[in-house]
Amino acid sequence: MTERSRGKALAGRFAGDPVAAVCHVLRRAAAPLTATDIKQALQDGGVAKADVDRVWPRVQRKLAAHDEVLVAGRTYRWSVVPKAVTATQALELLGEARIPAGDKALLVDVVRAALTHQPENGKHAEDSSDAEDSGDAEDEARRRQSAIDAVRALAELASEAEELAVNEARPEALIHRLRARVKRSGLEPIDRAGDETTFDRRRHKPIDGAIRDGARVLVVRPGYVWKAPTEEVLIAKAVVEE
């Protein structure tokens, strides 16, 4: 393509869509361009100065909002990096072959920032700003919710027990319902009240005094183990008597 025909092409592009013409100029530029550079390139491409000046304010606004144009100070640069890039995305983009040098520096900055500002507990780096700004109020809301949820489980249990008692539920039905209720919170019973079993210090607690391992005992109250997602916690040993 000759200089002349290239000029014609740019002028034609400008007549159809001035923003597209400027994007074309930016894409071909090796370095960031100032507004003056861009205007000059358009004029070199055969666009009349008056036409450039007339549409420039509108073009400038569009460039500021353009996904692939990076505005830094008074310069404009074509960039293939999304404006909100995460450290992970930056690393992946860096691995791609055809990344312009300017973009590479930008991506390296994003990754470096993530590495030097690693939040606790392996949280994602891109979440860290959120975490800092909102941490206190958010954590407080979550702590409050956990407390409410625990107390709600207790209230629901008490309310169910009362209903069952008033309906004169048989002991078998009552025990089944209460155990089903607490199982939904991950609680598994140890033994059953009224059953006989063999004393095991790890699971049983004497109601009074001391009992030797292996002795025959009567279960006074069942115990409970909490099966949490990552561990098992002995909440209460079963209370037994000899």
Next chain:
Amino acid sequence: MVGLDFGTSTTSVASPRGVVPIGTDESWMPSVVGYGDVSIVAGEEALELDPSQVVRSIKRAITDNRTFVRVDTPTGIRDVRADDLIVALLREAADRAVARGQDLSGGRAVQLGCPAMWDGRQRTRLVELARRAGLAVSLASLVDEPVAAGIAWLARREVRTPQRLLVFDMGGGTLDIAVLNVGKDVSVLAALGVAEAGDALDELIAEDLDNALGASGVDVDSLSAPRRARGRLRDAAREAKIGLSTMEEHVVVLPRRLFGISDLWYTREQLNAVFAPQLDRAELYVEAALRAAQLTGHVPGTASDILRTPFEELAAAVDVVLLSGGMSQVPYVAQRLRELFPLPTAIEVAATPPESAVVLGLANAARYGRINMYRPAFDILLEWNHGRESRTVYHAYTPLVETRQIARGGDIRYERNGTELSLPPTGKGKLKVVSHSGHRVRATLGVRSLDGFPVALNEEKFEFAIYPNGRISLTDGSGTHDGHIADWNLSGT
């Protein structure tokens, strides 16, 4: 980044660190809005109003394209703009999120969920209402709900090779099924939603309890207070459904004075039996979604090819079935899906608890590119006369595949012709692509870009088609041009 899930019955907020509790006592706020004595009230406060002053499930006004809803206002019963109520609800949720440390200002700060089945108009409506509520959102902030559920699952793991997911989201109001490809990006291959609600199960269990009482010699209609007895049975049905989520059997304890007997045992098998017909239908929807998803693969197929593919083959292509929504806690849902899919397909919950999957996914959505291949997120316009005249050749979010096309056979594609668009008989125009996803659409026709492609206008000859596999075809006054939407390739099918 904050996720806001404006659900049919509840509204929730999450940050990338987890659900941010916004309810007065629950982590969510009820999606209830009503007319108080002086103003519109939203959330728990609305629950304290007289039921005639209250609208529940206001989101359905968007789904059903309703402008007005009827409520009792301080000036009497009248039809009020659903939009005003939705704005009040969203504003309340946003205010509560801000009070709990969430930054909702600035572009792309908030990601909003929407049903995968919503069209462009419904999506635009929600975005405009969210803006009125003070949220800085655009169409690019909307994430299809099943996609969000998939992201909630994806955010917790490293996916090295692309995976095909089927999201089975059964809530109180609807059943949504989506087929996704996930990797670096999340692509929607197919999505469908049906009014196959979990709520219906409570009624069925209550009827079953009624029948079981009959078998024990108790005729509810002959009791001294049959209405009260049925009310108790409905309550017992809800209890039984929850109880049987962890136990094999549940005992319904009844007041002896009212029923004459003190308890009735109800088993998981009995519940499964009443739930089975609903899940039989759900399986048909799963199959329909998988067949539709096959069209978005790289091999162009006709409807008859798709219909001939054995279900086993379609099911085997799914790596993971994700359960989402409150009803997925009923064990029979997982059991049926386990039986439907071959063993290598994993059945997993999208998040714990499953009803939080959507909001947790929304809070993490910015980490993944999203492509809706089933309902592409861009408009294609045909402009002429220096842009002074134009027609929309493709409206964003219009499904490329209609279920009835699959049933009818033949080529499956989205198509528009010059007569439908009332094009001029001659002249020159050009195509323009307007993306709503925040990402540039890379598509070509011949060797040129689809965006800006010159069109020789001809009302009679003009034909434009998009195939679900990303192929594009344009016939104009100068001939036929074939092309492709490049981004489809990112899906890793």
